Amino acid sequence: MRTVLDARTSTGYGTRSRGGIHTVLDVETALAAADTAARLRDQLAAGERISGPAAQRALTAAADVPRFEGRIVPRTFAAKARAYLARDGIVLFDNPDALLICAFKRDTALCEPDPGANTPRQYDCRPGCANTVRIDTHARLPPPVGRRLRTNADRLRAAANTHDSTAQTAEALR
């Protein structure tokens, strides 16, 4: 299964009209969500552990994932995609920026989705949300990300040290 957009991109479109490009976006979003559920099912089968307030719902979603195979998406798939996304609470959205999976449930979402929305506002994901799920993979920072964060921390620490050792009062500089 391939998706052109990931759910972070396709859910970022503001209007709730469901015609035209939004039909395509529903399909892409549903494919990405199903992909996330299928990946979670495989990761759990491989022995990864799961945590978070929405872990039970994520297990349900992972156990009930449809298989979308082939490269051609028929017209009728748009209605199926909409129905798939409408299953509030058991549709999974990968959010690698926040290192979590979102089991989106509108009423408990902290990212303030529009009324009636069936997708989270992942770019505004907030800590402490009841829709959060993590597996072991999320708890291990990928090495490049870890290196980048450490390098940035070193740079900020060095800048702070330089400031502390060279700072003077305005009076002294005059």
Ligand code: SF4
């Ligand atoms: S705030 Fe909650 S609902 Fe919104 S993206 Fe993050 S985990 Fe999902």
